[in-house]
Amino acid sequence: MDKVITYIGLGSNLQQPAQQLVNAIEAIKKLPQTNFIASSCFYRSKALTLDHEPTPDYLNAVVAIETQINPLSLLDDLQAIEFSQGRIRTEKRWQSRPLDLDILLYGNDVINNERLTIPHAEISRRDFVLVPLVEIAPDLEVPGLGKASGYLASCQETGLEKLSAPETIS
Numbered sequence: 001m002d003k004v005i006t007y008i009g010l011g012s013n014l015q016q017p018a019q020q021l022v023n024a025i026e027a028i029k030k031l032p033q034t035n036f037i038a039s040s041c042f043y044r045s046k047a048l049t050l051d052h053e054p055t056p057d058y059l060n061a062v063v064a065i066e067t068q069i070n071p072l073s074l075l076d077d078l079q080a081i082e083f084s085q086g087r088i089r090t091e092k093r094w095q096s097r098p099l100d101l102d103i104l105l106y107g108n109d110v111i112n113n114e115r116l117t118i119p120h121a122e123i124s125r126r127d128f129v130l131v132p133l134v135e136i137a138p139d140l141e142v143p144g145l146g147k148a149s150g151y152l153a154s155c156q157e158t159g160l161e162k163l164s165a166p167e168t169i170s
Contacts, residue, residue: 004107005037007137008078009120009129010061011100012150017059018130018163020085020099027081028101033068040132042163044054048097055096059163062132071106075116078103085087104129108143121144123152127160 004050008028012020021042029036040062086098090165104120111118114161120141123129130152133140140148 001068001070003033003035003068004109006065006074006106007104007133007140008063008065009100009102009104009133010063010155011058011102011128012098013056014096015086017056021059021061023085024081024099024101024138025061026061027084028065028078031065031067031069031077035066037064037066038136039063040135043128043132044161044163045128046159051083058128060128060132062075063130063137063145071103071109071111071116072117075103082083088090095149103144104133105140110143119145123148125155126156127152127157130155131162 010021010024012018012024014020025036025039026033043060045058045060069077081096082099083100094110095143102120103118104123105118107112120129123133123142124145130148134149134152138149142148145151
């Protein structure tokens with residue numbers, strides 16, 4: 001299998017979010033058959049909630065990797081990283097969590113099955129995904145959508161605040 005450039009969204013709003021993201025990046029760097037390419041800066045965003053209860057802000061980032069791991073196996077690997085860092089999956093959407101890892105793009109593949117949708121279903125509507133994605137891949141084309149940067153003006157705003165690069169966070 002050829003290596004595929006893949007973009008992964010990272011988010012955390014529990015249990016020391018900055019450290020959660022740093023730990024996740026380190027775990028992603030250790031995935032087999034994978035080369036780490038880049039990480040965006042960290043960004044703080046207001047939490048999206050369904051019930052409007054007070055929720056801690058999220059820290060978000062995007063990383064780029066080159067991998068030979070197939071998409072469903074990569075999903076399994078990322079969910080194992082989430083679990084190892086305290087994530088417990090429930091049916092409730094948009095809840096607080098120690099770590100959330102989403103495959104945003106897997107090369108130019110379009111995948112839509114019960115486990116995985118690529119490009120990520122919300123990629124064009126979330127500033128906390130698009131801003132860090134465009135930071136590390138300014139000319140990126142999203143299969144079926146066009147240039148990622150073209151969606152920045154129209155995506156849902158979450159009061160995004162740019163923080164430090166991951167290597168400066170201890």
